Amino acid sequence: MPVESLFPRLEALLPKVQKPIQYVGGELNSTVKSWDETTVRWALMYPDAYEVGLPNQGVQILYEILNEMPETLAERTYAVWPDLEALMRAEGVPQFTVDAHRPVRAFDVFGISFSTELGYTNMLTALDLAGIPLEAADRGEDDPIVLAGGHAAFNPEPIADFLDAAVLGDGEQVAIAITEVIREWKAEGSPGGRDELLMRLAESGGVYVPKFYDVDYHADGRIQRVAPNRSGVPWRVHKHTVMDLDEWPYPKKPLVPLAETVHERFSVEIFRGCTRGCRFCQAGMITRPVRERSITTIGDMVDAGVRASGFNEVGLLSLSSADHSEIGEVAKGLADRYEGTNTSLSLPSTRVDAFNIDLANEFSRNGRRSGLTFAPEGGSERMRKVINKMVTEEDLIRTVSTAYSQGWRQVKLYFMCGLPTEEDVDVLGIADLARKVIKAGREASGSRDVRCTVSIGGFVPKPHTPFQWAAQASHEVVDHRLKALKDALRGDKEYGRAIGLRYHDGKPSIVEGLLSRGDRRVGKVIRAVWEDGGRFDGWSEHFSYQRWMDAAAKADLDVDWYTTREREENEVLPWDHLDAGLDREWLWQDWRDAVNDVEVEDCRWTPCYDCGVCPTMGTEIQIGPTGKKLLPLTVV
Amino acid sequence: MPVAQRLRVRYAKRGRLRFTSHRDISRAVERAVRRADVPVAFSAGFSPHPRISYVGAAAPTGVASEAEYLEISVTRRCDPELLRAALDTSLPPGLDVLAVVEATEGSLADRLECSAWEIRLPKADSALAVAAVEGFNAAERVDVERLTKKGLRRFDAREAVLSLEVVEGTETTAGQASSQPCVILRMVVRHATPAVRPDDVLTGLRLVAGFAPPVPPEVTRLAQGPLDVGTGEPADPFGLDREVTRGGETEPVGGHVGGDL
Numbered sequence: 001m002p003v004e005s006l007f008p009r010l011e012a013l014l015p016k017v018q019k020p021i022q023y024v025g026g027e028l029n030s031t032v033k034s035w036d037e038t039t040v041r042w043a044l045m046y047p048d049a050y051e052v053g054l055p056n057q058g059v060q061i062l063y064e065i066l067n068e069m070p071e072t073l074a075e076r077t078y079a080v081w082p083d084l085e086a087l088m089r090a091e092g093v094p095q096f097t098v099d100a101h102r103p104v105r106a107f108d109v110f111g112i113s114f115s116t117e118l119g120y121t122n123m124l125t126a127l128d129l130a131g132i133p134l135e136a137a138d139r140g141e142d143d144p145i146v147l148a149g150g151h152a153a154f155n156p157e158p159i160a161d162f163l164d165a166a167v168l169g170d171g172e173q174v175a176i177a178i179t180e181v182i183r184e185w186k187a188e189g190s191p192g193g194r195d196e197l198l199m200r201l202a203e204s205g206g207v208y209v210p211k212f213y214d215v216d217y218h219a220d221g222r223i224q225r226v227a228p229n230r231s232g233v234p235w236r237v238h239k240h241t242v243m244d245l246d247e248w249p250y251p252k253k254p255l256v257p258l259a260e261t262v263h264e265r266f267s268v269e270i271f272r273g274c275t276r277g278c279r280f281c282q283a284g285m286i287t288r289p290v291r292e293r294s295i296t297t298i299g300d301m302v303d304a305g306v307r308a309s310g311f312n313e314v315g316l317l318s319l320s321s322a323d324h325s326e327i328g329e330v331a332k333g334l335a336d337r338y339e340g341t342n343t344s345l346s347l348p349s350t351r352v353d354a355f356n357i358d359l360a361n362e363f364s365r366n367g368r369r370s371g372l373t374f375a376p377e378g379g380s381e382r383m384r385k386v387i388n389k390m391v392t393e394e395d396l397i398r399t400v401s402t403a404y405s406q407g408w409r410q411v412k413l414y415f416m417c418g419l420p421t422e423e424d425v426d427v428l429g430i431a432d433l434a435r436k437v438i439k440a441g442r443e444a445s446g447s448r449d450v451r452c453t454v455s456i457g458g459f460v461p462k463p464h465t466p467f468q469w470a471a472q473a474s475h476e477v478v479d480h481r482l483k484a485l486k487d488a489l490r491g492d493k494e495y496g497r498a499i500g501l502r503y504h505d506g507k508p509s510i511v512e513g514l515l516s517r518g519d520r521r522v523g524k525v526i527r528a529v530w531e532d533g534g535r536f537d538g539w540s541e542h543f544s545y546q547r548w549m550d551a552a553a554k555a556d557l558d559v560d561w562y563t564t565r566e567r568e569e570n571e572v573l574p575w576d577h578l579d580a581g582l583d584r585e586w587l588w589q590d591w592r593d594a595v596n597d598v599e600v601e602d603c604r605w606t607p608c609y610d611c612g613v614c615p616t617m618g619t620e621i622q623i624g625p626t627g628k629k630l631l632p633l634t635v636v
Numbered sequence: 637m638p639v640a641q642r643l644r645v646r647y648a649k650r651g652r653l654r655f656t657s658h659r660d661i662s663r664a665v666e667r668a669v670r671r672a673d674v675p676v677a678f679s680a681g682f683s684p685h686p687r688i689s690y691v692g693a694a695a696p697t698g699v700a701s702e703a704e705y706l707e708i709s710v711t712r713r714c715d716p717e718l719l720r721a722a723l724d725t726s727l728p729p730g731l732d733v734l735a736v737v738e739a740t741e742g743s744l745a746d747r748l749e750c751s752a753w754e755i756r757l758p759k760a761d762s763a764l765a766v767a768a769v770e771g772f773n774a775a776e777r778v779d780v781e782r783l784t785k786k787g788l789r790r791f792d793a794r795e796a797v798l799s800l801e802v803v804e805g806t807e808t809t810a811g812q813a814s815s816q817p818c819v820i821l822r823m824v825v826r827h828a829t830p831a832v833r834p835d836d837v838l839t840g841l842r843l844v845a846g847f848a849p850p851v852p853p854e855v856t857r858l859a860q861g862p863l864d865v866g867t868g869e870p871a872d873p874f875g876l877d878r879e880v881t882r883g884g885e886t887e888p889v890g891g892h893v894g895g896d897l
């Protein structure tokens with residue numbers, strides 16, 4: 001079946017929309033392969049605007065790996081803004097890929113990467129524009145397999161009705177495996193239609209096909225059980241873990257957009273996983289164990305990526321970048337290599353300690369010392385014990401003093417509000433901490449010109465974490481505490497002016513909480529919100545709390561039951577049949593420990609505490625040091 | 637490091653890359669300069685930036701161009717043709733470097749006196765277009781309004797238009813010619829303040845004769861340069877530089893646009 005480019009029809013609409021460049025593709029290092037010479041074709045979507053989606057590492061990695069495979073093609077698609085959506089509907093232009101502007105419906109797989117649940121409504125827009133039925137049950141042989149991945153796919157139940165399949169964990173190997181299953185099935189003449197294809201995927205044990213599972217409920221609304229409804233389908237579906245990241249040095253050729261995007265840099269993931277054990281952190285829990293990239297691979301990737309892209313900023317990514325066993329050598333090696341050039345380095349996620357100031361100094365060697373960011377997350381010592389963020393006030397003050405004394409003028413502090421067991425005094429503790437930071441900064445720098453910005457996010461309990469049983473704080477409680485904090489800072493004559501406060505109201509967190517810990521019954525609310533015009537829920541100017549509450553009320557769904565209700569140990573959780581490797585008993589014990597202010601160490605430096613991941617998944621911690629150094633490259 | 641040489645660059649934005657904004661282009665050029673290892677000079681100061689300056693008024697977002705200009709300062713002497721080839725391969729297809737010459741005396745900006753534009757009007761009625769152009773050419777003044785950064789401005793769009801005519805051609809979509817006939821306007825416009833742009837002339841045609849294109853027009857800047865009074869067309873602004881130095885030049889390639897498959 002020939003597939004024609006939609007571009008001529010799209011082109012006529014582009015002069016009428018904002019930032020048309022985001023829809024035309026043609027990025028440096030993008031790939032357009034022949035449709036007819038390939039047999040398995042993927043459309044990959046990041047369900048947000050191009051400016052957010054283009055830099056997404058997950059999509060870029062899969063795009064490159066799939067396109068490297070013979071007879072396989074991958075193209076990208078993003079959420080279109082409402083102005084173009086309206087024109088596409090009026091002119092009958094379907095959802096398109098930006099690479100060759102092919103219709104999404106013509107592909108074999110429509111893979112969507114969800115880093116957050118707030119992309120769900122955008123998925124529905126894309127499906128609808130593509131002409132793919134919203135509900136999986138209504139799809140036919142000509143529709144692609146709609147497949148979800150990304151962190152939110154660890155509980156895909158709220159969107160189960162819209163998905164044909166979901167995969168958990170690292171995508172590199174499973175994307176290849178899925179491609180081969182589809183290729184074989186197509187080569188055999190697609191026996192048994194899409195049902196058989198889904199069955200073959202499900203039998204592999206690594207792909208979750210929601211429709212092969214039935215959910216039964218108790219009369220009180222709790223889940224009674226989730227069970228396969230046909231033989232051959234596994235009871236639990238496991239996550240995927242790539243071991244040896246050095247074998248997967250992607251992205252090799254980063255996409256360089258013409259349009260402006262949120263991250264204008266080349267990013268290298270220096271390790272995956274994190275075992276610091278912060279209890280609120282879903283990413284840390286579901287990506288275990290820690291697997292480092294070696295210093296040599298990091299050095300090679302940075303060099304190749306900078307050359308291939310022309311970016312002048314390099315980001316070293318991970319969940320806690322300063323934890324790499326050879327981060328000091330990496331930082332020094334890269335700083336030496338790029339000394340005197342205009343290539344700058346950044347280390348987005350760091351923890352609080354003195355060592356990091358040395359790192360930061362390395363990274364800013366030929367730049368300015370503007371701002372440093374730390375994330376104590378909890379305002380009081382007790383709160384930090386509950387969330388297992390092992391930072392003492394002393395540590396923090398000592399670290400920021402060092403920073404200020406070495407010429408840094410601005411410190412950013414990240415906190416959360418609405419944490420389990422939190423009381424007003426814990427949030428007011430943030431003001432105390434900020435005051436002490438400024439006081440120490442003034443003493444250390446001998447200047448009154450020091451600033452501190454406090455950013456506060458609302459806490460949302462996430463699946464596969466010890467807080468999966470916790471009651472989420474209501475938005476009233478969160479707003480009340482934030483107001484008290486604001487008043488405390490505003491009333492402070494001595495330090496208040498040096499402290500900036502950034503926060504959002506608590507309402508969006510409630511919707512996020514509903515989607516995070518929701519079950520299949522939440523799907524109809526998502527659909528109703530979308531039908532009512534809900535789009536781009538991650539954007540405050542588009543998000544409407546009222547729309548979500550109205551839709552929930554109409555669907556007779558009790559939002560509090562899903563969010564502010566604490567769960568019992570033995571309640572079946574909607575994602576219990578999806579295996580992140582974490583032992584349920586360990587998670588429960590960690591939840592109990594949290595409530596009792598008991599901390600747990602990092603298993604990289606202390607004995608394994610049996611979270612369950614390594615034995616279940618057949619994985620192990622992979623860390624250095626390798627003892628190698630980066631060779632300086634001559635930059636001409 | 638001191639500046640060893642200044643180079644003048646003519647580049648095109650073609651096909652779907654006509655939707656780049658000026659900011660998009662300047663980011664792409666900065667990256668291409670790094671990828672191509674061009675020894676670009678940097679400004680002094682707290683946040684040094686590469687010394688690349690854009691000359692003349694950029695063709696608006698959505699308008700293609702065969703004649704955009706920039707100047708780049710380098711710390712080491714470069715062969716203009718090698719630099720042209722290196723920059724061209726480092727830019728995405730559709731942003732194409734056409735010519736590079738070493739700068740000589742005199743300001744390039746002063747030489748960009750006028751532009752030649754082509755406006756393709758698919759599906760437009762040719763007789764109506766001819767009548768509208770006649771009406772426009774016959775008018776003394778054609779006052780138009782346009783929303784600029786400084787708010788709504790009203791100005792004369794007639795005087796700056798040195799010539800305006802209807803030529804026949806065939807329709808193109810995404811760079812592929814079809815056999816459909818298509819109305820094409822061709823005009824030479826003197827650079828003035830406020831700048832009279834092709835869309836202002838189209839507004840003028842609507843005001844003068846009620847002429848409105850049924851689908852969005854495809855506009856291309858064909859050339860910029862000093863006005864050649866003999867031909868009434870812009871001459872090559874690099875002419876002077878070339879007389880003094882040897883420079884590389886490749887002609888714009890006719891059908892090459894960054895269109896889709």
Ligand code: SF4
Binds near residue numbers: 604608611614615621
């Ligand atoms: S199983 Fe043990 S070693 Fe592996 S991540 Fe869990 S605690 Fe760490």
